[in-house]
Amino acid sequence: MMGKPEKSTFSAAARIFRFYYDGFTTMSWWGKRVWVIILIKLFIIFIVLKVFFFPDFLRKNYDSDAQRSEYVLDQLTLTTPADD
């Protein structure tokens, strides 16, 4: 009773895998080129920029949401109007 659904699930998964595998392996020149660009771009965005240049300011400087709320409340209530 359990064998058929497992087999069909497996074969569906295999077909999907095959679909993507064939797609990637028979990709055209431009397809390969843009995938290289995508991977480099994602590396720069998520590894270089996010980790080294874009820390979350409130998470980095405050330990709890209560402290973050306090900080923002101070900004909202204590900041003097800008001169310009």
Add this chain to the structure above:
Amino acid sequence: MIEAADLSLIDWSRAQFALTAIYHWLFVPLTLGLSFIVAIMETQYVRSGNEEWKRMTRFWMTLFGINFAIGVATGIILEFEFGTNWSSYSWFVGDIFGAPLAIEGILAFFLESTFIAVMFFGWNKVGKKFHLASTWLVAVGANLSALWILVANAWMQNPVGMVFNPETARNEMVNFWAVLFNPVAVDKFLHTIFSGFLLASVFVMGISAWFMMKKREEWLAKRSILISAVFGLLSSLMVAFTGDMSARTLAQVQPVKFAAMEALYDGSRNAGLVAVGILRETDEKIHTEKNVNDFVVKIKIPSLLSIMTGGSKDTYVPGLRDLIHYGDTTRKILAIPDMMQRGQFARGVLDDYKRARMLGITEQAEIIRKEYFGSRAFFDEYFRYFGYAFLSNPEDAIPNVPVTFYSFHVMVALGFFFILVCMLALYLLFMDRLARNRWFLWLMLLCIPLVYISSEAGWVTAEMGRQPWIIQDLMPVSIGVSRISAGSVMTTFVLFAILFTALLAAEVSIMIRQIKNGPKH
């Protein structure tokens, strides 16, 4: 007290966000429009069975794929900037952006991993109709994905559907539908997607014109021009119509931006719309500090601004001076000094609440919370003007008038120009005179950069025109910005400029190569 943020920090943070958004927007509108054009072409292929339509579909789909791939994830950087450069703003916005951005993220993921894969990998592997359905789903999905981003942006232009929680200093969404059907969101979504359709149409017309000039692929070029000119004409008419819808909404929710778009300082009934104008700064003051920009020359369409705003030439349209001194009683818009007073009152209440909590007077804090922050009347009458508490002069609520005026007029002028281009393209095509009119083929090609300028100018109008607000009336940019060093923002600005320029160069070079190669036989 906390000193106001350093101006160079604010300016660099804004410049960085603008740079990222402008580059991101180079990729997005082509995706929005070209996806539909490709779907229309593929529909023709499935209906006719003609293999030429398939070649044509695959050619434009390739250009769509290059643009999509290079542009993908460029918007993520904007979210990084929220957390790093605009942390107080991000915190204050609370969960308002959470739902729309989560829906967008999920939609984009499923769209990209499933249907785009079928679009590109599925030729000859899935049935024709299934493939066609996937192409249409990519088009619909990409545009729905844009919806949620635009809903979030519209909330910043007209914050609705939320309450402010003084304990957490965050806004909390109480009415999802009010956020989704925010009048600014409806106008913005329609105006933006139709402008994306127009941009893609002009792009297809321009590339097709190049093929015709080179006397290559004439069958493909003519049909591409036919489809894109019809699609572009309908889209440009819708852009004009939705722009007109926006005028009425803006006059109500962002009257200062609306007046700045027309460089209107003194309001009137029977107000005319400036079709063309050149501004010059004068010594005259708007109020006490900022100078008035007068027209050196202008061509005005009589009464049109009043008609656009209220449907009648008797409609009163307030100018920037009127908004400072009197507001607009017919639209229940207060004078800016009144809004400043109300904002200061709301800020005082928030300060009292914070102090009561800090001193441990919980009973008093609870009373303030219930009587003020729990009251709709307090929100509508006072807290909605909270941001005005941070202005030192009513003129601070006025954006840069020349930038707003010129960006708006460049967008509108080019928008109407593209209507003419689409109409002329169709006329010459039907008269079979397109190939003989090389000047027009050149014009179509030159329209490609122009349509990008027009599209970006629309965003410059929307975002520069709402200054000084990061959230209209609630928070100025000076409060939303993170107190980090201006130097670090400058560094990442330069990094982004290099990264995005490299991406753009990569896209353009791959696209040019594919265009030169032409459709595969």
